[in-house]
Amino acid sequence: MKLTVNEKEYEVEVSGNPNLLEVLREQIDLTGAKYGCGEGACGACKVLVNGTPAPACITPAVSVQGKNIITVEGLGKEGQLHAVQQAFIDEDVFQCAYCASGMAIAAVGLFSKQKELTEQEIKEGMNDNICRCCTYPDIIKAIKKASENKINL
């Protein structure tokens, strides 16, 4: 089966009905999306499927054939970070950072619907993503900054 990830096409093996996360990590060596819970409850594995964040750990790989998949590795363009990633770095948000990829994807997903976000909207929109180091206030701050700058969102 063919899979389009970060604007590249890959031939992948789906005979055992693997989920998208397994295919990305084990067959394409894109390990930015992480395993955290296996039930779509923590957000660490999120990728964009046709622009919408989806938990790759419960998404069968066969279900995204022909769709446009973007992982954290594909968020930036031509060596430039995506504005959300840049905001995360500027605000120096993370501790262990295992949640970082999923947070970036979720935030990009939020901005695809709406460019200006209030604190409450960010909390609501990001609530599916867990940061166990609990850097939530800094993540909120970074997303707000990105929202205010409105550059390249």
Place this chain on the structure above:
Amino acid sequence: MKSLKGKSKGRFLNNSEKAESCVPPQNISRRNFFKKMGAGLATYVVMTDVLASQVFSPYSPLKDEDQLASWIHLNPSGNVTVFTGKVEVGQNIRTSLSQVVAEELSISIDHIDLIMGDTHLTPYDRGTYGSLTTPQMAPILRKAAANLREMLLHQAKEKWKLGEVNLQLEKGFVHHPSNGGKLSYGDLAKGKKWMKKMDEEVPTVAPEAWKVAGTSVRKVNGRDFITGTHRYVSDMSLPGMVYGKILRPPYKGAKLKRVNTGNLAGMAGVKIVQEDDFIGVTARDSRTASVALAMIEADWETTPQPSGKDLFSHLVNTGEDQTVVGNALESEYLSSDKQLGQEFQVQYIAHVPLEPRAGLAQWTGDELQVWTGTQRPFGVQEELQRTFDLPKEKIRVYMPDTGSGYGGKHTGEAGIEAARLAKAVKKPVKVTWTREEEFKWAYFRPAGVIRVKASTRNGQLSAWDFHNFNSGGAGIETPYEVKEKNHQYHRSDSPLRQGSYRALASTANVFAIEAQINDLASTNQIDPLKFRLNHLKNERLSKLTEITADAFGWVKRNKTTNNGFGMACGAVKGGFVATFAEVKVDPDTRELEILRVTAGFECGAILNPRHLKSQVVGCILQGLGGALFEAVEFENGDIKNASLSSYRVPRFKDTPKMEVVLVDRKDLPSSGAGEAPIIGIAPALRNAIFDATGVKINQLPMLPNGIVPK
């Protein structure tokens, strides 16, 4: 050096690196140092010089010259490599330790590379826990870097044929005092093989003069984490690697009676490993490995196991050393004008590190390499040594920066399992635990029962008798002045596997202490802040408490019908904490709303204000989980809520309005900060709920059903 750098940061080993990594190199020692590192200048610190015997493990019978606390090496390109056995699990010590070195050497952080957690390259370290990195390792590296600076100055003076003059160092250069010339650090290290033992007397930069230390330097390698480039162990792979899964009992205490793996015959690429009760499978992908594991038929012998409903009576009944308190305390208690006895109960909670345990293992002949996320790489090396009966020199454990621990990754289960499978199938094997395995087969923060009785006489604490069953002894001592006091920790039989958790038992003990103090203040109709300050003897703690109270606006607080105010304070692991909270309890729904939290923290001279604030905030929010809703449910040895949809951890929507007050004491040595700030939030909320409703909640979590009881 390039390959070392890559590996230390946990990136994939490319082919050329792999060739080298197949044969674990000899440990770095003084004798082979420059052969391994190349020319340059180096300082080293012998552990016994700095820390005496306290961090030295009985498992490490190394020769004296190898008993090193750290190395620092400067190469001819002007880059500095620092070797420390500490590891990075999100505390951002890679950053703070780099700052300390950069400060003494007057170089940019970008020229410093920290090699951490590699048992063949870094000096022995007992482990990264107990908030010890900042108070113990930072001063060592600071001193060692200062020594290296003196060596550079010596080299420059020799080159310029100068006598005793003061030379300026700036951004990697030594400046000539008069002729405008300058020498780069790299030039001064060129062709040299000069190594010097650290001289204790060399002065370090005074905190008041810090330019890099004490500032908010950003997370080192931050970009790697936000682009998905950093490789955690769970992301790593090796050529020819297969994925491993381990057969687990259905619940704690079950014994394997009979196993049938016949169903797996003919599954392509699947191998079964069976060594007594250790049964695992490997496959070319993790999906196939999971399917194969599920197809194994196993019968288990079951014996009755404890359940959550009997937990607290079980802990008290099995508590050791239940001695009767002395007569003086008892008579003081009985003759006082106000007495209060209470019991507090604390449930098991799980660490839930977002990266579950992962291990990758590769054998080359009888030499073993293991990559695993652990707070104790040298401890895992010892576990592997015992498992395989190998000399330590043949075992190399790597610990790339890992997806958090919070005290929950002191062990090396996944690494050992991977190594056992790899040995059997003769291929590199990766084992990553599922979330369910992490919940069921890692360890928990201990549950506990605390019984305290205390009295006051004319508004002054007169007697204090405090007993903790099973939680532990950390933070058990009351910081308040009491005439007659006793505190005891009683070991109990723990129904579940338990171990370290951020701040250890301080969370439980401070919860009980601060609740008891609050209620005694209330009984005496004295303001809880005033009552505390009347009894606190530690000036740092009282001062911080007063500063934080001011920031919160405690004195001017406006108590209305449904809101309430609470506070707590305490000192653990060199950190001083004061936490204030305002809550609202809906009179009809009994739902709790945290209106605001103000947290004060003081840990001596601050190394990195932004990262410190992040630790304080992280502690408060993580602490909210254990305070309000986290609890491990278990029945007959089985964990009933072993998933993130059934075990609730704090999320974005749980984040209240917060203010953090950091007190920078440049006159005091820096302490660690990753643990202490967690202790204040539970009692501050408990006391605020009491203020709002008159209800005393003496259990952690306080609101397992989400509502405040009547």
